[in-house]
Amino acid sequence: MYYIGVDIGGTGIQAGVVDNQGKILFRTECKTVVKKGFEGILDDIKIMIDKLLEENNLNMKEIKSIGFGVPGFINKKGLVTCVNLKWDGESFENELKRRFPNVEIHGENDATVAALGESKFGSMKGADVGVLYTLGTGVGGGIVINQKVFSGAHGLGSEIGHQVIGENYFDCNCGNNGCVETFCSATAIIKYSQKLIQEGRKSRILDLAEGDLEKINAKMVFDAYRENDIVAIEVITRFKSYLAKTFANTINTLDPEIISIGGGVSKASDIILDGIEDLVRKYVLYKKEDIAKIVCATLGSDAGIIGAAFL
Template identity: 75%
Template sequence: MYFVGVDIGGTGVQAGIVDENGKILFRKECKTDVVGGFEKIMDDINILVRELLEENNIDIKEINSIGFGVPSFINKDGLVTCVNLGWSEVQFMGALKKRFEEVKIYAENDATVAALGEAKFGSMKDSNISVMYTLGTGVGGGIIINGKAFTGAHGMGSEIGHAIIGENYFDCNCGNNGCLETFCSATSIIKYAQKLISEGVESSILEKAENNIEDINAKMVFDSYRENDQVAVETITRFKSYLAKAMGSMINTLDPEVISIGGGVSRASDIILDNIEELIREHILYKKEDFAKIVCATLGADAGIIGAAFLN
């Protein structure tokens, strides 16, 4: 039996045929034709999946299901609104069902899908209760309970980037103040380093950005942290202290077996994981007890295809 996972992103669509061990056997991709509009993207996905199957001599009847990850929330009526894709309340689930009538289809938010991939075959394997934080431009999340993606009663759970954990000096894109996303995304790291530099603190980060403060990225901040640069140390220390607050609060709430950190920021896993358990322990109510193992994601971008393939 094969499983198909499709990861729909703002620039490209990745499809993969996955075996029961979570191995991607074959893959194919196409561009996301945002200008062409919703129906065009849906048609392209249909062609992509069918070509992927044909080229590898696999009949759609040999497929258990096709799962889709989408960079948005899918509401209970199957509607999706996604600024990056130019979609406003499009009937996403309906459009998929029409094109893939002969097979079971499932779809979920991409961060939830990535968490499922990590829970099935990656950093959170063999755990029943696990949580993944995807730290990138924003902060996404996925909650796995009893081995399944958990998204709540109306499908809008697991948006843990918008749990409020403090007060911040700028508001979140969602309109609120204090969301985790404003403390622990790549964007928040860049913003805070820029803030300190603008306030006159000298930093090797600025050299890396060739003196153009707008060109600073999170990698430069982590690289300067390794050089003990003051701005970088302050920025990353703040980032980690809020990450520890968020994870401590999550442990006090859901007490998962494993918490995994994914997304672009997790490439600096050595810096993030260093001493993180001690920082988290400070925020845990039952300080003497064992708590969740903190790890970094291992499947990388493949988590999107693999997780989607195993939605059910």
């Protein structure tokens, strides 16, 4: 038997046929056409999966289940809310079961399924308790306990990017102030760099952006950090300080064996991981005890497909 994992993103949808060892045997993708609406996107997924099976001489009887990762929230009634896709309480599970009546259907938040993939076959393999942080445009994450995703009593758990860890000079997209996402995302790195430069600070970052503040990205900031740029050092030091507080909160609450970092920002792992354990120990309760290993995710963009397949 095989599994199918579907990773639904704001701009693209990836799907793959996965074997018992977590290997993606066949894959396909299509664009996420938001203007088609909820029904239209699910129809596109149905067409994509049917074609994936047909082109690889498989039929649905060989598929144990289809799992879906969504960039939003699925409640206990199977209703999905995804702001970026303009889905608001849509009947996700029922509509999928109508399109795929002869196979098990599962769905979860996209960062949560990525955490499951890392737990089964990647950086958190073998850990009884593992936590994945995805540091990208925003901050997502997932908690896996005993090889099962943890979503809480009402399906609202694992929104670890929206822990409030301080006061910030701008609000989060969720409406709150001080979320992890506003301190530890690529967006946060960019915004703080722009703020310091607008205040008159000279920086190599602006040179890398060809003099245009709007062209600054997180990679430029990390590159400038490697050149000992003072502004970049201040930005990344602030980022790592809040990241350490976030990890310490997770350790004090869950005591995981592994905290794994994924997402685009994690490409600068040499900088992020350097000294991070010492920073975390400043904020954990039991400073002399063993704490979670902090590592980088290993499955990359495949984590979403693999994790969704094994929901």
